[in-house]
Amino acid sequence: MTEGQILLESFLQALAAGLLIGAIYGLMCVGLAMIFGIMRVINFAQGDFMMLGMYVAFFIFTGFGIQGVFGSYVGPYVAIFLMVPFLFAFGYAIHRLLITRVTGIRTVGMEGEGHYAQLVLTLGIALVLQNGGQILFGSQLVSIRTPLSSVAWELGPFWGDFVSVFLNKGRGIAAIFSVAVILGLWLLISRTRLGRSLRAAADNPEASTYVGIDVDRAYRTAFAIGTSITALAGGLLATNYPFHPFVGLEYVIVMYAGVVLGGIGSTIGAFWGGMAIGLVQQLSTLVIPMQLQNATIFVFFLLIVVLRPQGFFGRISERT
Amino acid sequence: MAYLKSLRPIFAFVAIYFGIALFIENQYYQLMITLVLVWAIFGLSWNMLSGYTGLISFGHAAFFGIGAYTTALGQIHFGLSPWVLLPIATAFGALAGLLVGIPTFRLRGHYFALSMLAYPLAMLYVFEWLGYQEVTLPLVRDHPALYMQFSDHRIYTLLALAMLVVVVMITRWVERTRFGISLISIKQNEAAAEAAGINTLAWKLKAIAVSGAIAGAAGAFYAVVLLVVTPVSVFGMLVSAQALTVAMFGGVGTVWGPIIGAAFLIPVGEILHAEFGTFIPGIQGVIYGLAIIIIIIVAPEGVFWKARDILANRRAARARREAADPAAMPCPEKSEPSPFPAAEADAAEEAVAEHTVSDEIVLDVRGVSKSFGGLKAVDNVSFEVRKGMILGIIGPNGAGKTTLFNLLNGFLKPDEGDVVVNGRSLVGRKPHVLAAAGVGRTFQVMRPFARMSVEENVRVGAFVRARNGEHADALAREAVEKAGLSEIAGRRASELTTKELRLMELARALAGQPQLLLLDETLAGLGHGEVGDVVAVVRRLVREGMTIVIIEHTMQAMVRLVDRFVVLDHGAVLTTGSPEEVTKDPKVIEAYLGKKWMAHAES
Numbered sequence: 001m002t003e004g005q006i007l008l009e010s011f012l013q014a015l016a017a018g019l020l021i022g023a024i025y026g027l028m029c030v031g032l033a034m035i036f037g038i039m040r041v042i043n044f045a046q047g048d049f050m051m052l053g054m055y056v057a058f059f060i061f062t063g064f065g066i067q068g069v070f071g072s073y074v075g076p077y078v079a080i081f082l083m084v085p086f087l088f089a090f091g092y093a094i095h096r097l098l099i100t101r102v103t104g105i106r107t108v109g110m111e112g113e114g115h116y117a118q119l120v121l122t123l124g125i126a127l128v129l130q131n132g133g134q135i136l137f138g139s140q141l142v143s144i145r146t147p148l149s150s151v152a153w154e155l156g157p158f159w160g161d162f163v164s165v166f167l168n169k170g171r172g173i174a175a176i177f178s179v180a181v182i183l184g185l186w187l188l189i190s191r192t193r194l195g196r197s198l199r200a201a202a203d204n205p206e207a208s209t210y211v212g213i214d215v216d217r218a219y220r221t222a223f224a225i226g227t228s229i230t231a232l233a234g235g236l237l238a239t240n241y242p243f244h245p246f247v248g249l250e251y252v253i254v255m256y257a258g259v260v261l262g263g264i265g266s267t268i269g270a271f272w273g274g275m276a277i278g279l280v281q282q283l284s285t286l287v288i289p290m291q292l293q294n295a296t297i298f299v300f301f302l303l304i305v306v307l308r309p310q311g312f313f314g315r316i317s318e319r320t
Numbered sequence: 321m322a323y324l325k326s327l328r329p330i331f332a333f334v335a336i337y338f339g340i341a342l343f344i345e346n347q348y349y350q351l352m353i354t355l356v357l358v359w360a361i362f363g364l365s366w367n368m369l370s371g372y373t374g375l376i377s378f379g380h381a382a383f384f385g386i387g388a389y390t391t392a393l394g395q396i397h398f399g400l401s402p403w404v405l406l407p408i409a410t411a412f413g414a415l416a417g418l419l420v421g422i423p424t425f426r427l428r429g430h431y432f433a434l435s436m437l438a439y440p441l442a443m444l445y446v447f448e449w450l451g452y453q454e455v456t457l458p459l460v461r462d463h464p465a466l467y468m469q470f471s472d473h474r475i476y477t478l479l480a481l482a483m484l485v486v487v488v489m490i491t492r493w494v495e496r497t498r499f500g501i502s503l504i505s506i507k508q509n510e511a512a513a514e515a516a517g518i519n520t521l522a523w524k525l526k527a528i529a530v531s532g533a534i535a536g537a538a539g540a541f542y543a544v545v546l547l548v549v550t551p552v553s554v555f556g557m558l559v560s561a562q563a564l565t566v567a568m569f570g571g572v573g574t575v576w577g578p579i580i581g582a583a584f585l586i587p588v589g590e591i592l593h594a595e596f597g598t599f600i601p602g603i604q605g606v607i608y609g610l611a612i613i614i615i616i617i618v619a620p621e622g623v624f625w626k627a628r629d630i631l632a633n634r635r636a637a638r639a640r641r642e643a644a645d646p647a648a649m650p651c652p653e654k655s656e657p658s659p660f661p662a663a664e665a666d667a668a669e670e671a672v673a674e675h676t677v678s679d680e681i682v683l684d685v686r687g688v689s690k691s692f693g694g695l696k697a698v699d700n701v702s703f704e705v706r707k708g709m710i711l712g713i714i715g716p717n718g719a720g721k722t723t724l725f726n727l728l729n730g731f732l733k734p735d736e737g738d739v740v741v742n743g744r745s746l747v748g749r750k751p752h753v754l755a756a757a758g759v760g761r762t763f764q765v766m767r768p769f770a771r772m773s774v775e776e777n778v779r780v781g782a783f784v785r786a787r788n789g790e791h792a793d794a795l796a797r798e799a800v801e802k803a804g805l806s807e808i809a810g811r812r813a814s815e816l817t818t819k820e821l822r823l824m825e826l827a828r829a830l831a832g833q834p835q836l837l838l839l840d841e842t843l844a845g846l847g848h849g850e851v852g853d854v855v856a857v858v859r860r861l862v863r864e865g866m867t868i869v870i871i872e873h874t875m876q877a878m879v880r881l882v883d884r885f886v887v888l889d890h891g892a893v894l895t896t897g898s899p900e901e902v903t904k905d906p907k908v909i910e911a912y913l914g915k916k917w918m919a920h921a922e923s
Contacts, residue, residue, distance in 0.1 A: 042430045044378075044434075098613065098617070101617055102616065102617075116374070116376050116429075116433075117616055117620055118430075119376060119378075119430055119433050120376070120564070120568060120612055120616050121612070121613060121616045121617070123378070123561060123564070123609075123612060124608075124609045124610070124611070124612030124613035124616065125609065125613065126609070127557075127558070127561055127605045127606070127608055127609030127612070128605075128606050128609035128610060128613070129609075130557075130602070130605060130609075131602030131603070131604070131605025131606045131609065132602065132606050132609075133602070134601050134602035134605075135600050135601065135602045135603065135606070139601065245602070246557075249441065249557055253434070253437070253438060253441070256434050260431075289449060291445065291448065291449040292445055292446065292449050294441075294442075294445050295441075295442040295443075295445035295446055295449075298438040298439075298441055298442035298445075299438075299442055301434075301435070301438050302423070302424075302435055302438050302439075302442075305427055305431050305434070305435050306423045306424065306426060306427065306435070
């Protein structure tokens with residue numbers, strides 16, 4: 001096996017890993033895009049909502065006999081989907097109790113202080129969830145492991161039996177679920193009555209109230225959907241990666257990077273944004289030490305936002 | 321003198337605090353009482369940037385951590401004493417502030433906050449990767465005092481108090497100078513601050529450098545006190561959150577906020593951590609989180625301001641009770657005097673022809689164009705403004721008038737063309753540069769600094785010319801008088817009527833002693849009588865030699881005011897000329913009224 005073939009193989013391997021993890025990141029980003037892109041709510045605690053979803057799925061899997069009934073191949077996925085209604089309710093309640101006090105129609109047009117209240121409030125929620133999670137769940141790593149995560153499909157070998165790419169089955173299935181969920185969400189938003197009212201409320205909240213849409217309820221629903229989508233992505237991630245109560249911090253940056261990259265307000269764009277982050281993360285491992293993988297994402301995030309001057313709402317001049 | 325007087329409460333606080341510290345024997349409580357001060361200093365550092373400019377930082381741990389690691393590694397690898405390393409850490413903090421600020425200040429709002437978060441977290445991983453998981457400061461046996469190591473913990477408290485005093489003095493000094501006023505005006509309205517001649521980027525960079533320096537010093541001292549530095553304990557999320565929490569809890573934009581916040585939250589967090597930390601490990605974080613959630617919902621400005629409001633209300637209520645005699649009840653709404661006696665307005669009306677237009681060209685606009693996407697908002701516009709003239713720019717809604725102004729005063733950069741002010745090409749320069757060159761402007765959507773008084777608002781505009789504080793006061797007073805606002809100079813901008821706000825914006829622009837004023841729909845939204853009042857002020861300015869360019873979309877008030885019109889339609893100049901010529905021009909009538917009116921106009 002030549003030097004070039006080794007290089008090619010590790011590149012293809014990183015590419016494949018990036019595509020698989022990117023699909024999950026994409027789903028995560030779509031969840032945030034529902035909240036940030038469409039409803040203009042800055043949710044700093046999105047990563048911690050995801051962490052909560054991971055733990056809920058973990059306890060459903062281990063604690064409620066799901067593992068016994070469905071076995072360890074199907075069980076994790078059943079647990080992950082059973083977790084969704086809980087996180088939907090959680091998101092709905094958080095919005096109802098807290099977020100609604102600093103959001104809604106009156107803050108949509110505000111640039112400065114309206115958003116700061118959201119940022120700081122959700123930072124508070126994030127701190128409570130992270131540290132509360134540590135109290136409740138402890139800080140040791142857990143995962144919703146499926147045996148599929150330790151086996152792989154082999155693509156190839158190509159080029160004279162030398163180069164082949166391995167696709168981890170657990171990650172592959174997670175990626176397939178991600179794409180399926182996004183297609184379902186797309187249908188929900190574009191084809192149903194609920195989706196129409198969500199889009200209307202996002203597009204022009206004031207006009208929506210005039211045509212009889214309960215905008216506050218639409219926001220709440222969107223918040224809950226966004227929360228559960230991200231939590232679902234977290235659950236899928238947890239079948240391959242162990243997690244802990246502070247896992248949200250790493251992914252909240254991934255999510256914002258993806259949403260910004262995909263273009264604010266575009267749900268499908270957020271998916272591609274997340275995909276790009278996944279690819280960057282995996283491909284960066286070819287040149288940058290493993291331990292700095294997360295630092296790479298932060299730097300990449302900074303590059304994305306800084307290379308677009310004035311931020312994305314920073315339209316100083318057009319509002320004068 | 322007033323500056324020293326403003327420091328009196330802090331000296332009293334320091335004396336009392338040290339008095340209490342002297343009597344604390346328990347080592348653990350001694351440490352805590354020092355840590356309260358460290359976090360108060362760190363909170364003040366956060367306040368310097370985020371409290372005054374309103375740019376919320378989620379990443380102050382970056383500077384804190386740099387300070388802490390500078391001290392720890394400096395002592396381990398170079399054998400330097402913390403007495404030397406503390407100033408070095410301060411300098412590194414300032415430098416880090418600049419390095420972070422230069423790219424990050426291009427962002428605003430929540431992007432700024434999130435990006436700030438990325439810095440310390442990236443550094444956390446870098447320091448872990450470098451192998452600095454746990455760095456312990458070596459104990460020095462000979463001359464421990466030379467290495468800031470004291471067996472009597474009260475000395476640390478004393479040192480922390482000394483640092484706190486220095487930081488409070490810096491903060492107070494910033495508050496009282498144009499530094500602080502510039503920061504507060506950025507917080508309230510960045511665009512207006514730029515247009516008033518404030519170099520917002522430069523002030524923000526100064527703020528983050530000072531803030532970073534303070535945070536660096538706090539981090540360095542923290543390392544000395546705790547003797548152990550880990551990436552999570554100095555770069556972690558909780559560290560950044562702690563700076564933000566103590567400041568927001570205590571009160572944003574005041575020296576007392578972080579001190580109150582730290583004095584309350586740190587002991588609560590520490591004691592709970594000490595009592596229950598072994599079996600409830602995250603209790604501190606939960607407390608901080610809950611504190612922020614509650615404060616943002618109950619008193620978003622913080623305890624200090626809430627308490628002040630409550631006290632002020634109570635005092636007002638008592639005053640009202642004492643003045644319960646119905647005859648003595650004041651009737652505030654009605655008795656407000658109009659700053660413009662009708663007679664004066666009339667006199668100004670008659671004096672219309674008094675101003676003279678010279679040949680000197682103040683502003684020369686040459687072929688300026690700007691497109692947004694495919695839309696040509698301003699298309700090859702040229703005109704000249706001569707000294708002493710009033711030029712009216714009119715055009716239907718969407719004709720590109722405000723965009724044109726934004727091109728003239730630097731909010732937007734033209735795609736093509738040149739803007740020449742007094743013979744100097746200033747195209748594409750920033751608004752504060754144009755303000756310094758003598759171009760003042762007001763806004764169509766008014767941009768008052770809502771929490772400042774009229775005089776303070778105007779004073780912001782004066783700094784572009786003022787040599788010092790007194791000079792700014794004088795310029796502001798003069799401008800307030802010129803706009804006829806002397807009687808309401810002390811009122812808060814948020815309490816003013818539309819007319820008063822328009823005049824206040826005018827005064828703010830005047831305070832910078834411009835040669836040329838750009839007035840953007842200054843007459844919009846005013847009642848009939850009010851238009852007369854504002855027009856009277858404009859006329860008086862012109863008589864005194866001011867040159868004015870004014871935008872309106874209605875012709876009514878303009879016809880008798882201006883010397884010359886530029887009529888815009890779809891971004892291009894439709895025609896220019898004297899009011900008589902323009903009002904008879906069929907093209908203008910068509911643009912304003914549509915084709916079917918042409919017949920009426922021609923007949």
